[in-house]
Amino acid sequence: MKHLIDPMDLSVQEIDHMLHLADDIIAHKEKYREVCRYKKLATLFFEPSTRTRLSFEAAMLELGGSVLGFSSADSSSSAKGESVSDTVQVVSGYADIIAMRHPKEGAPHVAARRSMVPVINAGDGGHNHPTQTLTDLMTIYREKGRLDNMTIGLCGDLKFGRTVHSIIKAMSRYENIHFVMISPEELRLPEYIIKDVFEKKQISYKEVRTMEEVMPELDILYMTRVQRERFFNEADYIRLKDSFILDTYKLKRAKQDLCIMHPLPRVNEIDIKVDDDPRACYFKQTLYGKYIRMALIMTLLGVSADED
Amino acid sequence: MKIDSIKNGIVLDHIQAGKSMQIYHYLGLDKLDCSVAIIKNAVSNKMGKKDIIKIADTLDINLDVLGYVDPDITVCYIKDSKIAKKKHVELPERITNIIRCKNPRCITSVERGIDHVFKLADRENRIYRCIYCEAKKSEY
Incomplete structure (x- = not known):
């Protein structure tokens, strides 16, 4: 039985398969309306996450399946002290x-x-957040028509940002990818990723301290939020939270076909005026997330639209 | 001090002086019924001082952890009072319940009855990572 625990659990071929499946779902939605009929998805959310949970639920409902679960630890038996192992053994029967x-x-x-x-x-x-990584790959694939030959700028919290670490690992498997790291010194990419990914695979990368100096080079600009919950120290969070903000002025020097991504939610790292720019892809990204989750659910359940 | 040689069993030689008790516990030798001798600070031409452990009448002990604790240990399998096989230990691919993950955000910090398992991530630099949270052994 296949699970998806780490984004790197999936081979490039498996990812390709899912991207094509998601593409087909977008093109022929009606074909997939009943493929998960009588199947149930349990969403076990021990901490709140509106976006991801709703995306999973919408994905399963659009495949004709049903959904059960809980959306916080308070409303689950873990509040009574039940272990993850026990909860899962019970739920996997339902x-x-x-x-x-x-x-x-x-x-x-x-x-x-x-x-x-x-288990996903x-x-x-x-x-890890592997379905965010799949969402990101799907967005790049849909917006650029390829997953190779491009320069990707990653901006903001590169130290604690798990989505950044995952997208680096995932994209490093494709040909001719250049990475540009844009962050303050305190939030720079951890050394082990530089060694394990960039140096080991001989992938070109550079680290810069301002967005402006690299803007014209970028095909993708992946913005991130500085997250309060990743800091042990409130003072550090307050000092760094406004480090990098993308606005329409900074975008003036960017390529016309730049793709601006963000895992959302955003706080203030992308000015709302940028939302109207055709290069802003972060809301489309959430929609792609639903389609790739549909493809993932189908793949893990071993169902296809051609079965009947 | 004289300690008899063993007829059948295992001798762990070239243990770094002072580490024998740690190894005694890691291997669970305290749970064995057979005779076990721990020799501390024995004279060694190569090492100056070394520890030795002699385990009589058993050959069936999982010694994988030795490579993690002290990669210079020599394992001698004794049969009929002769050395039947001698081998140097290697870094194990996985170590279970020898070290605990200290990452406060790791599931092992709260989940009951879970094995603490570390996987060899980088042989050259002897880096082990928790299989659950991927934290490096020494990160916390």
Whole structure:
């Protein structure tokens, strides 16, 4: 049985398959309306996440399946002290597939070892968020028509930003990708990613301290939020939260076909005036997230539109 | 001090002086019924001082953890009072319940009855990472 715990659990071929499937879902929605009929998705959200949970639920409902679950630890038996292993063993008797978010890193890994049905990691603390990575790949694929030969700028919190770490690992598997890291010194990419990914695979990258100096080079600009919950120290958070803000002025020197991405929610790192720029892709990104989750659910459940 | 040689069993030689008790516990030798001798600070030409552990009458012990604790240890399998096989330990691919993950955000910090498992991530630099949260052994 296949689970999705780490974004790198999927091979490039498996990702390609899902991207094509999601593409087909977008083009022929009616074909997929009943493919998960009588199948149930359990959304076990031990910490709140409106966006990801709704995206999973919408994905399953659009495939004709149904959804059950909880949206915070308070409304689950973990409030009574139940372990993740026990919760999952119980729930996997009720559902055909599980999407799980948990504040503790590695919790979905524990769940996958005990579950009788496929488990999807819907985010485990600051660790992994593989369906966000799939969403990002889907966005790049749809907006650029390729996943190779491009320069990707990653901006903001590169130290704690798990989406950034995952997209680097995922995109480093494609040909001729150049990475540009835009962050303050305090939030620069961890050394182990530079060594394990860039240096080991001999991938070209550079680190800069301002967005303006690299703007004309970028094909993708991936913005991130400086997240309060990733800091142990409130003072550090306040000092760094406004480090990098994208506005229409900075965009003047950007390529006409730049694709601006953000995992959302945003706070103030993208000026709302940028929303009207055709290069802003972050709301489309959430929509792509639903389609790639539909493809993922179908793949893990082993269903297809051609079965009948 | 004289300690008899063993007829059948295992001798762990070239243990870094002072580490034998740690290894005794890691290998669970306290749970064995057979005779176990711990020799501390024995004279060694190569090392100056070394520890030795002799385990009599058993060959069936999982020694994987030795490579993690001290990669210079030599393992001698004794049969009929002779060295039947001698081998140097290697870094194990996985170590279970030997070290605990200290990342306060790791699921192992709250989940009951869970094994603490570390996987060898970088052999050259002897880096182990928790299989759940991927934190490096020494990160916290």
